[in-house]
Amino acid sequence: MVHRNAPLTETGRLRLARCVVEDGWPLRRAGERFQVSPTTAQRWADRYRRLGEAGMADRPSRPHHSPGRTPTRTERRVIKVRLARRWGPARIAHFLHLVPSTVHRVLTRYGLARLTHLDRATGHVVRRYERERPGELVHVDIKKLGNIPDGGGHKVHGRAQGGRNSSAHRDPARPRTAGGRPNLGYSYLHTAVDDHSRLAYSEIHADEKKETATGFWQRAHAFFTHAGITVERVLTDNGSCYRSHDWRDALAAAGIVHKRTRPYRPQTNGKVERFNRTLLDEWAYARPYRSETERREAFPQWLHTYNHHRGHTALKGQPPASRVPNLTGQYS
Missing domain, CATH: 1.10.10 (Arc Repressor Mutant, subunit A)
Structure with a gap:
């Protein structure tokens, strides 16, 4: 490629060389005519004598020899x-x-x-894939989070005060664990992510039982249907709630095919696993919450931002809503 400030293009070099070689122009006169130095004029003239018109083309700047290169x-x-x-x-x-x-x-x-x-287990290059249309595959998973005590935990006050808050506001329905440490209970985030659009639906529950997981999916399915997405297949891990008859019957009644990942291979369900990581970074641990209630109140707004406003790198900086034209239901 010729530099934009270069005085000679390939055609200009050819004209310069012909003036010197064929018409007998002096190098200085030819250089002045084409606004280059006599040395440059001589170089193109010599190359024209050796290679002809083909010698006027650009050459790579890579040196023929690299003595300083790593052995x-x-x-x-x-x-x-x-x-x-x-x-x-x-x-x-x-x-x-x-x-x-x-x-x-x-x-x-x-x-x-x-x-x-690279895949950590095998070292092989991870092959990325994306389904061609929304609903062709939906990833479903559950993320377990420890609850925050009233007044804030150790991330806000440090270990000493955070431990006292935990002891004062532990879950009364759950006994203390070994060593006298308080047990505040857990939150279980049930999440469904569409493979093509990355559109996500998520709910916070107190357990991961089969009844809870089945009820969540029915609401998630209604959410995708309202957005104009027809769910064809669902991919989950091998959790007990996903191996239950309730889960099987709920998918079968809607004509949805259920797929499971290979044991100990969470990479297969990578889209929802990546969503869980984003969820932790940008919502669960994004700021020091003073209570579990405060953190849960911030979740719906964060999820809306994720679906409608937050740019996704896999979507060229666009939010998931950009791939779901009927997300608001305005065309239904």
């Missing part, structure tokens, strides 16, 4: 450590007594994937 043996050692131990450039550099920037260049040169793109 091939060292590059092989870097790649071997990366594949065997899945370390980053800094750890590999310390292990091999190199500079991190050198290791990074080697990894980039050979196109090795980032560690975030």
Whole structure:
């Protein structure tokens, strides 16, 4: 590609070379005519004599020889450590007594994937997928969170005062655990995420029993239906509530196919797992709440922001609502 400030294009170089070689112009006169130095004029004239018109094309700026490049043996050692131990450039550099920037260049040169793109268990590149239309697959999962005591926990007041608040406001229906530590109970977030649009529906419950999970799905199904999404398949893990007859019958009655992930492979249900991580970062632990009630009151607004306003990297910065035209039900 010719630089935008370059005085010569490929056509201009050809004209310059022909003026010197064929018409016999002096180098200085040709340089003045085409606004380049005599040295430049000589270079293009010599190249025209050797290669003809084809010599006027751009050439890569890469040098023919790189004496300062990392030796091939060292590059092989870097790649071997990366594949065997899945370390980053800094750890590999310390292990091999190199500079991190050198290791990074080697990894980039050979196109090795980032560690975030690799499966932790196997080291293989994670293959991303996305269903073609909304409702083709819906991911369902449950996230367990510890409740916040009234007055705030240790994230607000530190361990001492947070422990006293926990002892004063523990769940009376749950006995103390071993060691005298209070048991405040848990919140269970039941969540359904559409694979194509990332549209999410979530509720907070006190347990993860089959009746609770089945009731949640019926409301989630109604939510997706109201948004104009026809659910075809549902993907869950192997939790007991998802293996119950109640769950099976609820999906069968709606003509929905139930799929389960392979045991100990949460990556298969990765879209809802990633939603859970976003939920923790941007809602559950986003600020120091003073009580569990305060945190729960903030949840509906956060979920609305996620669906309608928060840009999603997998959607090119657009919110999930951008892929669900009838989310508000205005066309139904």
